[in-house]
Amino acid sequence: MVRPALLAVVAGLVLGCAGSGPAPPSPVPGDSSPAVGSGRQSAAEPPRTPSVEIGLALLRKGDIRGAEPHLAGALKTSPRDRRILEALGSIYERSDRFRQAEESLRAALAIEPGSTAAHLGLASVLIDTGRYDEALAELDRVRRLDPENGAALVKGALLEARLGHAGAAAAAARQALQRRPDDVEAHYVLGLALLQQGSIEAADGEMRRVVTLAPSHLGALSHLVTIAIRRGRRDEAEAFRKAHVEALARRRVEERVRGHRLKGVEAFNRQDYPAALEEFQAIAREDPNDPQVHLHLGSTYTGLGRLEDARAALERCLAMEPRNERALAELGRVHALANRLDDAVAVLDQAVAANPQFAEPHYYLAGIYMARGEQDRSRAEMRRFQELQARAPGSASEVVPTGAEPGP
Numbered sequence: 024m025v026r027p028a029l030l031a032v033v034a035g036l037v038l039g040c041a042g043s044g045p046a047p048p049s050p051v052p053g054d055s056s057p058a059v060g061s062g063r064q065s066a067a068e069p070p071r072t073p074s075v076e077i078g079l080a081l082l083r084k085g086d087i088r089g090a091e092p093h094l095a096g097a098l099k100t101s102p103r104d105r106r107i108l109e110a111l112g113s114i115y116e117r118s119d120r121f122r123q124a125e126e127s128l129r130a131a132l133a134i135e136p137g138s139t140a141a142h143l144g145l146a147s148v149l150i151d152t153g154r155y156d157e158a159l160a161e162l163d164r165v166r167r168l169d170p171e172n173g174a175a176l177v178k179g180a181l182l183e184a185r186l187g188h189a190g191a192a193a194a195a196a197r198q199a200l201q202r203r204p205d206d207v208e209a210h211y212v213l214g215l216a217l218l219q220q221g222s223i224e225a226a227d228g229e230m231r232r233v234v235t236l237a238p239s240h241l242g243a244l245s246h247l248v249t250i251a252i253r254r255g256r257r258d259e260a261e262a263f264r265k266a267h268v269e270a271l272a273r274r275r276v277e278e279r280v281r282g283h284r285l286k287g288v289e290a291f292n293r294q295d296y297p298a299a300l301e302e303f304q305a306i307a308r309e310d311p312n313d314p315q316v317h318l319h320l321g322s323t324y325t326g327l328g329r330l331e332d333a334r335a336a337l338e339r340c341l342a343m344e345p346r347n348e349r350a351l352a353e354l355g356r357v358h359a360l361a362n363r364l365d366d367a368v369a370v371l372d373q374a375v376a377a378n379p380q381f382a383e384p385h386y387y388l389a390g391i392y393m394a395r396g397e398q399d400r401s402r403a404e405m406r407r408f409q410e411l412q413a414r415a416p417g418s419a420s421e422v423v424p425t426g427a428e429p430g431p
Contacts, residue, residue: 087114088277089315092288105134112144124148139165146178173202180212189219207236239270280306296326314343318350333357348378364391382411
């Protein structure tokens with residue numbers, strides 16, 4: 024049994040140490056940084072992970088709805104951070120908010136005219152809005168800056184397909200796939216080009232590859248309905264039609280709850296946990312199968328001291344996404360706060376296995392091992408935490424996807 028004095032060590036690491044002076048920056052939902060105490064941050068406590076780093080990490084995983092509120096909040100305090108502007112531009116473009124996307128990306132270019140990520144993002148917006156000459160100019164700028172840029176190759180292929188140049192589009196897409204065999208957009212563009220060439224069977228294969236990689240891809244699902252009908256496969260066409268309807272419904276739900284998500288994260292970041300809880304519960308009522316909102320609820324319940332409610336919410340998130348490293352780390356934190364240290368270690372080890380580059384679980388493990396008197400293991404975990412913190416991605420171009428869902 025762990026003595027109360029040693030449990031205080033865990034509390035110091037997991038909750039932060041009390042004292043005089045201003046409170047440190049608050050954590051964010053889904054952030055596994057230690058929760059905030061009522062006083063200054065202890066010397067042993069790691070630097071808080073700012074919302075921008077959480078947002079970029081989520082965007083790297085393709086979770087645009089989870090990333091947006093973090094990045095939007097970070098922009099309020101850092102309006103000239105190019106990483107945030109580029110990342111938000113990508114999110115806005117992929118959710119069909121083209122005016123906002125263009126404004127964000129042009130703001131990024133005003134700060135750094137040589138940003139290939141911003142030029143690529145702007146090219147995507149221009150293609151989506153039918154401004155093909157302007158899009159070509161943006162892609163030319165990228166090629167001058169980075170002649171081997173694979174994303175520019177894919178965007179160029181999409182532009183050729185939109186212009187009806189099927190042969191050129193197919194050739195460029197195949198060239199891109201030689202470099203990145205699992206590039207969703209390249210498979211989609213190749214499928215479009217093959218359809219234009221009348222190669223129905225080959226196009227079918229490419230579109231199926233797209234939905235294997237991105238099951239909610241609206242464009243590919245729509246084309247698969249058409250292909251199945253043309254091939255006389257009515258049952259299959261109906262299955263793809265149903266999947267398309269469901270994916271479209273999920274997108275519309277996200278549009279309805281977007282405001283709640285932004286307000287919820289904002290409230291959490293100012294430690295107004297009751298207000299955050301109200302916003303996240305509104306999302307859960309609208310979309311109970313959203314794993315992200317149950318992660319947010321878990322973090323909020325932890326902030327309110329409702330540890331069993333936090334545990335239930337996080338376990339629900341993990342039932343939907345068993346390898347969600349943030350939910351695992353947050354659940355480990357809840358177990359530690361509830362003095363279930365063996366459970367905490369087991370879950371934190373799962374978080375490390377799910378994402379070996381995720382720093383925070385190592386910090387919590389360091390605290391638990393310190394509480395147990397295992398000093399060597401504690402020091403090893405703290406060293407690992409510090410190594411990973413130092414490797415945090417430094418620019419949006421390292422994490423912003425090239426665009427997984429171009430329109431049909």
